[in-house]
Amino acid sequence: MQSMPFQIDIPRDWIIEAEVWQLVTLLVMAGAIAFGLYGWNAAIQQRSTGRGLPGWLRWAMGLMRFIALGIIGFLLIEPLIRSTEYNEEKPIAILLVDESASILSRTEHSTADTINAWSKAIMEDLIDRGLDVERYGFASHLRPIVSVDSAFRWDGSQTNLNEAIRTLNPRIENRNVAGIVLASDGLINRGASPVYGVQWPNLPVWAVGLGDTSAVRDRWINSVNHNAVAYLGNAFPVQAFIESQGMEGRAGQLEVVHNGNVIARKSWKTVSNSERTKIELMLNAESTGLQKYLLRIAVTNGEYDISNNQRTLYIDVLESRRVIACIGAAAHPDLGAIRMALESMESYQVKAFDIASLRNPNDLTDALNEADLVIAHNLLGKRWGGMEWSKLLAMNNLPIWWLAADESTWNALQDYNELGVQMSVSSDLIQTHQTRLNPSFASLEWPEGLAEAIRKWPPILGPFEQMTWSPAWSTLANRQFGDVETNDAFWGLRGSSSGSKQILSIGEGFWRWRMRNFAESQSHELFDIFIQRQVQFLAAEDLRKRLVVQTEKRVGADQRMTFSGQAFDAAWTPMRDANIELKLTDEEDQVFTRTMLPATRGFVADFGRMPAGTYEWEASSTLDGTSFDTNGLVIVEDTQIERTHAAAHLDILDQVAQNTGGSFLGYWKDTKITAAGDAIEASGIPSVIRHENTQLREAIDWRFFLILALTLLTIEWIVRRRNLGY
Template identity: 25%
Template sequence: MSSETILYIVIAAILSFGLAVFMYGYRSKYTGTLKWSFGLLRFLTLFAILLLLINPKFKSDTYTIEKPMLPVLIDNSASVVELGQSRKVSALVSELKLNDALNDKFEVSYFSFGSEFKEIDSLSFSERNTNISKALKTTQELYKNQIAPTLLITDGNQTLGNDYEFAGTTFRNPIYPIILGDSTKYTDLQVQQLNTNRYAFLKNKFPVEVILVYNGTGSVNSQFIVKQGAAVVFKSNVTFSETNSSKTLNFTLPASAVGLQKYTAQLLPIDDEKNTTNNVKQFAVEVIDQATNVLVVSKIIHPDLGALKKAVTTNEQRTVTIKKPSEAVSLLNDHQLILLYQPDRSFAGVFSEIEKLKKNTFVITGLETDWNFLNSIQDHFKKDVTNQTEEVSATINPNYGTFAVEDIGFENFPPLHTLFGELSITVPHEILLDQAIDGFASESALLATTEVNGKRDAIWDGEGLWKWRAQSYLESNSFESFDEFIAKMVQYLASNKRRSRLEVSSETFYYNNNPIRISAQYFDKNFVFDARVSLQITAVNQETKERAVFPLLLKNNFYEVDLNSLPPGSYSYTVSVQDETVSRSGSFTILDFNVEQQFLNANVSKLNRIASNTKGEAYFVTKVSDAINALLEDDRYQQIQKSEQKVVPLIDWKYLLGLIVLTLSLEWFIRKYNGLI
């Protein structure tokens, strides 16, 4: 409180006292006790009112003790069970929770990780993948401004994500790995990785690459074989030694029959091999007798063409050919979809031939497009343009129902370039992406699809798609979301299949360590997407005949179900609509592959390195008491006393207002009691 405020308070006290004396001490008609009572009450009332007008401020200090944080990250993957460490982990967590000294010094938080990172609920050790780098990165973000040494309880075997050893280099807090398992090296042969195409064309050969690894001492001989059913389709003798511990085999297999072809790759085990599960890997290839051929016609060279080609050919079923308009006319009949990039008058012959052949088209326009020509050569859409250019962004239409599409973050993508003017579509259509300028809707379509007399077309009014693909990678470290969006567009446009009221999308086979999802769309009789119905899928195991029924959940403009709970095997399925006779059937196969069963021991060396890089220390699970003592004795982790100063104005002090009310009430009551009012 300043000296000036104190002076005001003193003056207020003197003034209040003077007024009270003047009112009840000088020429007062009251005598004795009443005079002193009224004078005291009036002094208190006046002084309290003047204090409120002065409104002095008081400071108060509060002190708190802040403990350092101790996040405990627990590996909840199936490899913990495979290494026989699940009971030790449960016992370790109980020990940490019951350690009073540790809980007195630290604010302990528990998290589990597998594919995802989350606060601990219960430990099941059933996660099919391990993402240690994601767990460390998330912890770093949670505690980036705090003292937070981290206990990492894991076997160190990662199956998903970036290399956690390098993720640890940016970690500001020390990491203390608690190593599950041992460092003993067992003699082991392993099919470490197998790469092949998902699709192959009939009567062609498809490539297979396999990486074989040996752990042990001395030299060993084995044989690698690939079986289809009981028939051996490939075999090769292999020799390993301590200095030559890996082999890479490249070979081809014939695609001689249409449909899903399943294979088993096996590296024959040697004597006394402890883990033979990792000697076998199943894989499959879908053999098709027809590919989707996409012809891209463009007069100019543009980065969009490369981005589109890469996105379309991500699916091996599709091929892309890029030609100039003069070269494309004779090739139109060999392709299912014609993509016309920024047409001008040189495209006249192409448009004429497309009209004769009734080919589906995908028109992409931009700054080099001749709209006068385009308006005159077709009657599906028109645009009155000027010489001005415009930057336009995209917003997804949530009611788009032609095919299932997810929002991949369109609003966050860089703007596209187009010529200024409103795009008018003159035939029945659906808008997939609306156009926005500076964040405001322009009431013009950016991307729309049409279907007239069985012919499907699309118009995309904007160039710069390569920026979208690049931004998609920056946001998710993968081109997958953008490529899948383009793939769905191409799949819809390249097909002339009659539209059904119930559309189901599924793969022919899945690996059980990856998401197993089936999506569906249901349309009413006017082919408008209907979000009010209930859909369910019935899956029947072909071998055991067991039936499983799951509901499909509504997700934006489609329904989806996750079937990861199904065991490996071949299944037939039926998607049906409740209270309707509409249904669709199909089949899929779940291939067994448990990546968590591929490990024999803990990755001790990598866990030691991440501990060293972050100034922590690694301990085996049997030495966890040493880890606890190290944390308790480390001077870097001290409790911090924090003070907080609060400045409270007197006007916020409710008791003073209560005092004013009380004194005035007492004065009125005394006067009333004595018959003075």
Template identity: 25%
Template sequence: MQIETIVYIILALLVSLGVGFFQYFFRVKTTPKITIVLFFLKVLSIFLILLLLINPKIELTTTNDVKPSLAVLVDNSSSTKFFKEEQFVNSFIQEVDGNKALNEKFDVGFYAFGENVAQLDSLNFSDQKTNITKAVKSVNELQKDKEGTLVLLSDGNQTLGEDYEFLKSKKSIHSLVLGDTIQYQDIKISQLNVNKYSYLNNKFPVEAFINYEGRKSVSAVFSIFKSRRKIFSKKIELSPNKKSATITAELDSDKEGVHYYSATVSKLEGEKNIRNNSKNFTIEVIDEQSKVLVLSSILHPDLGVFKKSIESNKQRKVEIAQINAFKGSLEDYQFVIFYQPNAYFRSFLQDRKSNFLIVTGTKTDWNFLNSLGYDFNKAAISQSENYRPVYNMNFLTYLQDDIGFDGFPPLRDKFGSIAVKGNSDLLFQQLKGINTTNPLLSTFESGGNKFAVLFGEGIWKWRAASFIKENSFEVFDEFLGNLVQYLNSNKKRRRLDVKLDNLYLANEKIAVSALYLDKNYRFDSRASLEIVVKNEETKAQKVYPFSLINNSYKVSIEGLDSGDYTYRVSVLGQNVFKSGKFKVADFQIEQQFSNANYKKLGVLAKNTNGALFYKDQKEDLVKSLLENEKFFTIQKLEKKEQDLINWKWILFIVVLLLATEWFTRKFFGKI
């Protein structure tokens, strides 16, 4: 308490005594005993009133008992159901929840995890992916201020995320193994490497990795089927000393379009799990390859990124050339990227009207670019500046989602204002934290001619940032591929654009996006879209309406059985539609394992100072938790400051004192 407050309290006490003395003892000859009582009532009531007005802060100390936490993480993926462990899991949860001794010692919490983790409400064992690492990290973060331990109920088979085997955890982890721990012999296709595209009248490679677990030598046959017709077959020999084999097949691309294939390896005698013996894949056969030229006057990391990213689509081939050394003709290329052009580009740029991308930067000659008469102009100075990307939600030229542009590093370009016309901006510039309407990435379209301009160098940083975020280059490559596809196409712009893949796995969510434009090629938010999905074998069909989300229509389709499907997206009341087909493969990754991975669970437990337990040792697990002296209740002293005015009972005492004084004076005739 501050000295100033103490002085005020002393003054309040003196004032209270002075008021009481003046009222009951000043110039009074006799002082009966009742006067002394009234004096103390008056002094106390006045003092409490003044004390409330001073309102000193009172420090309160409370003692709290803090139990150690016991987090029970339950594997809610379909593999638990596959191993038929639902009854055991539910029984164990009930036993822990009803164990009085455990609940007295620990603050018990239950969590269910699959792809994500959440507090346990109910278990359905339907998650199609398992991320043990994320579950452990999430609970550790949630309880970072608490001492305690974790109990992990899982088969140890992770299908998503970082490897959990050597995961660091502040809390010890006790692993309780679900599933069969007996090692059955099992053969599986662990991986298929196939390009998405091939060219007509050509061959494409299929690389298959076969893995075997078992104690004796076996033979099997690897086959590839198309429309239930075997088109490739090879016999393989495996043993405990040779547990893997790599097979490469060369298949013909004899017909344009999307083709579906199935790769299988024959079943072994006594093999328990045969769901991992087959995988499906698709190939899109195209008639010709698109050649792309990257023309530059300087060396820059962006050039390599354009090549790698564009060539991720195998129907495109990229060549990089220096402007002074290029002797070819632009007519040999369907698409050209002019990187930081200067006066040496004049003969290539002055007559080119379509199918190109201009990338500017610190080495760009803006006087030259401005003289070409394109639909953009920049009043640039020699000073350069950093420009961060801002996604334009109203971009309607083609379907492009926000891939996290606001988290990408800035591009660098010469400073200056940009004037454009006839453009559509996918990205705007953010300068020093301020969003502007200056374009960072613009497309231009006039009279059937299309081109685009990226106002900044350093796009290689975007690809790296996208990889860090997504753990894959696929999202960024798709973004750049969409731009190239739009600029490379000379077809008339479509009013309905649908985004849907050719192959999905069973129980996987099928996300469909659609962009619909009116006759003036402006986004129409008033339309109603629906997709009709039809199973080609059963002829059963389902209708799903789209929902309007931002500037596109979206729908999520679930629960489709495996098979071949056709689809038709229609705009109700309009003769505008798009149709196609896709396949749902009978593949459930959670059912690709024949036994529990108890070895990894054991390593995790050992590295975190925990222990490994099997189903028949659940009583030992509970006993170990109860007898572990590292976990005990802690008493914590908590100090809080509270304003005295919040103590409402003091005001009640003041009223009671004043009322008592008044009635006493009335009773003894002092009033």
């Protein structure tokens, strides 16, 4: 049956909330108007123009006017049209492929094309079975492969299956997923154990083995543990983990080279065919500055690969640590969260004191004399030794982070104080609020994702008051109530131009931030960096420069080397049109140059992934006719995680498959293309899910009504003008 060339989709489900009398009134009014125009004097006389109307046309004209007015009146009572749409969701199969470099470390280059063709054949087989297929690659993170023409690539520098599954889970939650086909070599070197630590979705996993399952004779440095910072005259520990494969009964030797001299040596003998040996050394820090140490294993006869026999590490040797005096009126979880965030900063020493339980006041006095900065929790308005804490710390001109987290400190801010911050006095109420980082705050650089994450972290408990900050303060964070953003600052920072550098945060409860950060990402990194950057600001020497360029001091070989910078004019206003040239020089005096590009905050430059080694960088710019420059050092560390020749660990894949209700299908070369599809069919392919979507829209959105009313009125007007005139 052929479809009609013109069809009208008439809504069948109407919602009319008008009363019956309202509908009757509309119809009566429309009829009265139509009858008044065309119902009197059935033999209408010819007017000044036109030829008059016959009876039948007069009634037709009246009917058109009645229908048009009825439609308009009907739309005025705002009826609704309910429509229902049905969408079908086919079952989905997830194809998750390990893209780490170890997959192809001992194979020919053409193997990559072969595995891609194999994975494409699996995808086509699953599609033929009525499944939609989503492809993902993973190494250090999950990589969605959207385009059909895109291929897997095996260049990942680490294998973190835990991170991949953590990212995949929200993507497939509440969807019609049949299961996961996992292809990997089982050599997981980052994140939680795939057997015990990974939070797998409630889906079966069918595993396929990749990589090389044969064992070769080789020995390599798997990892090295060491401190990034050491102190002059002290000994610091170094732990090297040596993997030996096919070396049973053979001796090994590890040497440490510094400035061309062997400063340590240790030997051992491999007992089993596959063995991990831990070598512990104590090295002496004999000179300050960045020191380079080379760890190398003596080459063994018949070794498969000697390029992974050495590892370079860099130690920053300082004269002494900077001391942070962390003082609280009483024990508080916020203070504990700060202390834990500072533990990873090896160049700082935290000395913590609880005034309420302090036994020896001399210990606190000595710490204040040694301190480079002070973190003062709930000390505003309080005294110690007969003197207010604000005056006591001001005598030493120390940078201070004030944490005002109880009513006594809030009362101190309501009175006159030397901080230049005044709190209003209206009630004793308290409130909770979210945190919004000030987007225009330029004194500190935050890591990517912090601003978004901190909005979702648990609320802060603070006073129900307004804060007035003197111009010396810069707003670091504002209050936010639900989706309502405010400019009410509760966290501020003051530079040294107005005295010693200070930070003031008002409220308590950001210990929960650290817990939430870990719950979301299994890491405290964002919270710790948020605290550490503020402490580094307080401790840094205040050398104000018109050209400021920053980068991470250490990056991995698998990470991009990026720089951020700012330029200021003579009035210390950020410049947007500065031309900043950046030069990067490696150990072989090879020079790489970039021009820093304008960004949201200042300027940025990206050198991409650089080979392992030490790089010197220098930035220069001409500002208002004057040349400025700054320089520094950045270390690219080669972790060599994937440069091993261990045999594929397929037993792990078997355990994962068994634990999730799937099965291990075998090594990819020995597995049929149809094996994954057969396994999914055997477990039962989910049925197609039909989703019902109901929408309500106003009747005026259905254009047919308006078009009909306008058409009728137009025809009536033309006929009336032609035959009756005016």
